[in-house]
Amino acid sequence: MPFESRFARAFTAVNIEREAPAASGVYGISNAKSWIFIDETENIRGSLMEYLAISSESPVNQPSGFSFELSPPYNRTARRDRLIAELSPIQKRRPRG
Secondary structure, three states: OOOOOOOOEEOOHHHHHHHOOOOOEEEEEEOOOOEEEEEEEOOHHHHHHHHHHHHOOOOOOOOOEEEEEEOOHHHHHHHHHHHHHHHOOOOOOOOOO
16 A cells, blocks of 8 residues: 555755644655655655755656654554555665765
């Protein structure tokens, strides 16, 4: 099953600050063609902002959207793994900044 919230939000600092909670969950980053990256975190907003800063340094696979869902810590890794298996993101690891 894809993300509970099926629509992607624009991948901008303003939207991340406004829409993404500083809470436990899973998140996915996409562009018009595919899913780029999916991960789990204690802080969805913080992780998205970090990815935004790193992704602006590379022209390859520029993200345009993000989705997320809240998930308790004990369930995050399993949910992330199911989403990765289903959606096949391009990146398997977070890019280094």
